[in-house]
Amino acid sequence: MRTELSTRLGLDHAIFGFTPFPAVAAAISRAGGLGVLGAVRYGAADELACDLDWLDAHTDGRPYGLDVVMPAKKVDGVSVTDIEAMIPEGHRAFVQETLAKHGVPELAPDDRADWRITGWMEQVARSQLDVAFDYPIKLLANALGSPPADVIRRAHDHGILVAALAGSARHAKHHQDAGIDIVVAQGYEAGGHTGEITTMVLTPEIVAAVDPLPVLAAGGIGSGEQVAAGLALGAQGVWLGSVWLTTTEAELHSSALTRKLLTAGSGDTVRSRALTGKPARQLRTEWTDAWDDPSGPDPLPMPLQGLLVADAVSRIQKYEVEPLLGTPVGQIVGRMTEERSVQAVVDDLTRGFERTIARINRIAGRSV
Amino acid sequence: MRTELSTRLGLDHAIFGFTPFPAVAAAISRAGGLGVLGAVRYGAADELACDLDWLDAHTDGRPYGLDVVMPAKKVDGVSVTDIEAMIPEGHRAFVQETLAKHGVPELAPDDRADWRITGWMEQVARSQLDVAFDYPIKLLANALGSPPADVIRRAHDHGILVAALAGSARHAKHHQDAGIDIVVAQGYEAGGHTGEITTMVLTPEIVAAVDPLPVLAAGGIGSGEQVAAGLALGAQGVWLGSVWLTTTEAELHSSALTRKLLTAGSGDTVRSRALTGKPARQLRTEWTDAWDDPSGPDPLPMPLQGLLVADAVSRIQKYEVEPLLGTPVGQIVGRMTEERSVQAVVDDLTRGFERTIARINRIAGRSV
Structure with a gap:
């Protein structure tokens, strides 16, 4: 399961896994996807550094990413x-x-x-980024709005791709204008912040709106059929968050x-x-x-x-x-x-994807 | 684009098109899908008979269906x-x-x-069915709840498959217990009556719940990518309603x-x-x-x-x-x-589906 984007990032599978748990992120990366660690829970930059040290030591040299929450609107001196x-x-x-x-x-x-949300304060997110740029992260995702221009520039200077979540085509185009590299199309059915438009409708709409930027489909994806559906909708990968919560590695x-x-x-x-x-x-x-x-x-x-x-x-x-x-x-x-290991979840996704491809080729009257 | 169900119904494409307009239904059937005429607008059975006469004369012998609205709960003598x-x-x-x-x-x-809803009264729906069974309809769909047992029996006696819409797996299992043949999984994004669960999540959930009954994916489908996604989710066909509203045949x-x-x-x-x-x-x-x-x-x-x-x-x-x-x-x-003919819409769906299959095979590393 390879796309231009997953090849560029050196992944075996075009599966992007968002998680607040370093052990889950490491296991996703080891299984051939891209583990993306959510930083919002970290109040202090040194705690994040400690967990990034651990993550970096446990991915077997595979790529990983970081997800921060930079607020859309900056409020100075508050x-x-x-x-x-x-x-x-x-x-x-x-x-x-x-x-x-x-x-x-x-x-x-x-x-x-x-449970903390101090990572949402821009000053906290910025102190997290000062730490993060010391690590060989491959992807920096921002969960709310476009990251500020200087952050995108710093990421690009470090060879890091910048992703941002969007719940509408208008929102996605705004990200594109800001200079980001990847849009995560986050459908209504997704966990966390979502808009009203579902993954089925939103994904192709955003793919068309930001062409040629790569898009990841997010929301409602937890099986190989759903991975295939997300990719069929024009995405260059799938972004999963919920399914890792019940893995054995989740804390x-x-x-x-x-x-x-x-x-x-x-x-x-x-x-x-x-x-x-x-x-x-x-x-x-x-x-x-x-x-x-x-x-x-x-x-x-x-x-x-x-x-x-x-x-x-x-x-x-x-x-x-x-x-x-x-x-x-x-x-x-x-x-x-059921509780399963991250590896078992990824195996299930990739095998289910293969079965789905075989089935849809039969429907299309193609023998492969 | 053929599945066991579409083959059984004699369709070229596993595309089911719901519409209140006879001219649209006829054009969908002529284009190789199954045109399904919505009967809810018809108050009197003779008006329905008149339009079914026209439909039957304009499908070039291709199969077509009828959608009635039988209320879930019967209220006698009201x-x-x-x-x-x-x-x-x-x-x-x-x-x-x-x-x-x-x-x-x-x-x-x-x-x-x-604009009328008298078709929702069971006595009206029943008088419509008395008319409908005189025509060679291939599919009888019910938009609200399971049809009564005697209606299912009459349909089966006429060799007609019975479909029912469902917005949850529980709802779908209820239909299966009632003896219907096909479940239409109607996602949150669909036009008309919907539940909260989106097509991406609902379709495989209903496929698993009612196995081996065939399922149609409905909601959010208007392009070849979305047709492919719906089929990838395990459906044996796609059910489209909205996209026909802006066809040149729509009245x-x-x-x-x-x-x-x-x-x-x-x-x-x-x-x-x-x-x-x-x-x-x-x-x-x-x-x-x-x-x-x-x-x-x-x-x-x-x-x-x-x-x-x-x-x-x-x-x-x-x-x-x-x-x-x-x-x-x-x-x-x-x-x-844009306003397009029904044939142009179907061509767009089937060509887009073919392009999507080619793309997803490249992602899967298969050459076809």
Whole structure:
């Protein structure tokens, strides 16, 4: 399964795997895809450096990438404290009431909040990049908007391809004008931030809009048939995030969350502003229901909502409070029914792809 | 492009085209697909018979099908008048206010209301079937729920395959238990009634759930790449509805509506209960906005909403009141940018499919 882009990156398979876990990213790269480590969880640049050291030592020399979240709009001289001060008291009270209703304990004073969104602050993302450019990363992805021009320039100076996620053709063209190299067409069914247009419609629309830039299809892909479908839509590769969450290498640190993911159906996700302030697909929980209830407060705009709920989400995760426990994940969660190794997932994708090619050639009346 | 199902039906291409227009259905069948005429617009069985006569005379002996809307739940002894009486006065007033705000004229006393949903009443659908079984139709599709057991039996006695639309695997299994022959997996992006799960995720889920029943992929399909993607997902054919609306054979009788369809982007549809009471994807208009506005009344449940708005929709269409003028259509509307003949659309689909097969074989490293 090779395209111009996957060949250029030195991959065996045109499979791009986004994950917040270094062990998963390394295993994806070792299996012949491109493991892309999500940096948003890292608050301090030295933690990221530590994990990139580990990743670099465990990919057997295979290529890997990094995903940062640079905000679309730059706000100069605004600190986390400034932003915290913009959060209304009523919203803080609603968070505490919702937690109290479910008896969620406080974190101990020396517990670190595991779920953080400080990586979304441009200054944090920039400090991460200062670290990242010391590593031989092959791809730098930006999950929100186009990266700033100087970041694209620095990446190109290091021979790094720059990718950006887009939920519409207009958004994709904006990335192209900014000088990025690859567009990830993120369909409605994807986990995390998505627009309204589905992968089936969005992928060819973006391929046509940004031609000749390569496009990756993202959203709803978790099997070889879906890989083939994504490539049939004109993509030069597929971008998968959700399917790695239930791999044996994933460090969710919550058997309750793993169990929820393994038993959830494709209809058990919701596109909600509860987590970040922008619509992001995630498991539907009593937490998302509380925020989607019209009688409660509206989620705040990004980045306020993320700051508002960071401590609460960490507490829910640490104490595995089942009714509230969730995670960003796509509709493909319905297909994630057993824990498997990353290698087993990649094998399943590539074998399923081969079977699909054989079947579709029979439909087309071609013998191969 | 042949599958077991398309061969069984005697088609050149595994393309199923749903349309309310006999001229479009005939042209799809003549082009080698299966034209499926939607019967919901027909109030009287003799009008349907008249159009089936015409269709049968214009398919050059090629197979064609019929799509009826049998309601999932049977309500014995309830007439249209009984149902009309259940509509609250406040809702009627809201309709009149919205029409008045846009200066929509009344229909003349002898004008027939073009937009009707009386086909949804089981007694009407049954009278349509009494007519339909006199014609050599090859496929009978039901757009809402499983058809009643006696209808399936009658169809099978006539050698007619029965198809039913499904938006979830559970829904599809229910159809299978009822004894139908084909499931149409209708993704979120499709025009008309849809669920939340997209074609990319839904199609393989339903294929697995109802195996060995054949499945058609519906939603987001309007190009050869998308045909290939739908077939890659395990479908034995693709079911297209939206793309025919802007063919030269379509009898929309509204150049304003055609213009709206040709200029709309993939983001210009909305899944709204405004038209039928169930979520149905359609062009977003000031009419759907009015019903989706939380300060207005909630749409009524099916079939009340359809009865409530039938006259209003007919008036909007007759007088081409642009801000309110809409139609059920899928996200693929963004690709419908020029009026073409049905034959040109089918040629584009089949040629695009061939190009896609060639490209994906190169990706798979196969020479064909």
